[in-house]
Amino acid sequence: MGRRQTDSEPTRWVYLTLLLMGLVSCSLVYMFMSTVLRPTSKIYSFSEENLAMEGGGGVEGCCRGIEGLELWGAAVKWGTDFKFNSSVECCEACKKMCSGTDGPCLCDSWVFCGNREACGSKFGECWLKKQKDTLAPERQEAVKTVSWTSGLIFGRGEGIVGLETEYGTLHIKLLPDCAPHSVTYILELLGLRHCAGCQIYRAESRGQSWDSEGNHIKDASFGPPFALIQGTLETHATTFNKIPTEACPLIRRGSVAWVGSGPEFFISLANHEEWKRSYTVFGYVLPEDMVIAEKIAELPTRPDVWNNINVSVLEKSVPLWVRRIKTSHGANVRANSVS
Structure with a gap:
């Protein structure tokens, strides 16, 4: 009696073909899911938020x-x-x-x-x-x-003031819908036509803790340096009244915020999620001007200690002048001296 033939030759090729198709399908599914689920670090910048804010809104x-x-x-x-x-x-x-x-x-x-x-x-x-x-x-x-x-409410190209320094003008988009008391004070400075006493006196780079987009580098420290420049917007011509706490979103690269109730303020060079929602943000530096802030952060400094925190103080403070900004249909901006 001959041995029973379990599979014919054509049937065997059908099985092999189906197996190969199954392996290819599994590979494609794996590649798709790997791409979709791969962890990514979102880059936060003023330009992204600016799309909403320039239409008349500020922080959502x-x-x-x-x-x-x-x-x-x-x-x-x-x-x-x-x-x-x-x-x-x-x-x-x-x-x-x-x-x-x-x-x-x-x-x-x-x-x-x-x-x-x-x-x-x-x-x-x-x-x-x-x-x-x-x-x-x-x-x-x-x-x-x-x-x-x-x-x-400030629309596209509106509500932009300039903080002029010897290193260039920082164009600041103000957020009156989020920080109306803060913006009122800045507009008062414009009305005075000068800002005698306003200056930047602390400067700290991103160091090795944040990349050029302001994202924190994995496993790096959170400072020092703390990726910011700090100063005061108090003028000798008026008596400063403390500003109440207003909207406190997460600090992003370009955020302009008060230290406490002012008049001390800082401009952040990085995204500081670790600071939570601790500071009133009243404006943002336009992205093209962040190179000026970075330049100031690289100026010569000397070490100091504030409340047991190591900081870097500028050897020579940088004077500030508050300027009005001329606009052209909300598109281009340029400084217009008022002092």
Whole structure:
């Protein structure tokens, strides 16, 4: 009796073909999943956030105003026919009129009456307005008690001031919807036409802890150096009043923030997630000007100790001048001397 033939030759080739197709399919699936699930480090920069902020917004969710302030200006929405339950809703309505990418906003200021007792029949009124000069907004000064809350919105190319140094001008995009009290103070400095006493006195590079994009290098220390330049925006011409804590997002490369309640401030050269949400951020340095901040961070320094922390203090402080910035349809900016 002959041996039983278990598989014919054609059937054997079919099995081999199916096996090969299965191996190829598994390899393709593995490559796809490896690509999708591979850990990546996200690069945070002002330019990414700038796409949103230049359209009239600041840090996501910011819609703050100043109580007891009534801004004047040409009305684009009359509050008698335009009412809301909160100042946030009024602010957001203004932002919706500032979503373009090619110039100033149709609405750059809002005024809301939110005190039911003081406002009476005006309670809930939301006036959307347009300023002649967003860096010098008109306000009601005659009345002692103001029942209104007001805020500013800066569109693309608007709300940019210059911190001029001998090494170049740092163009700062201000965030009035996130830090209205802070921005009001900066605008007051513009009104004084000088900033005698303003200076940068501390400078620390990124060292070996952060890369050129501001990302922290794995297993590196968090300083010193601490990747920042620090100074003061207090002028000899006025008495500085402490600024209340406002929006405190994570510090990113380019963030301009107060140390405590000011007037000490710093510009971050790196992304500092380790600092959590500890500082009021009132602006961002435009990305093309970060080379100036980096240049200042490399100036000669001497070591010092502040509250048991090793810091680097500039051998020669860098004076600052606050400048207005001329704009062209919100696109190009250049410094315009005002002192």
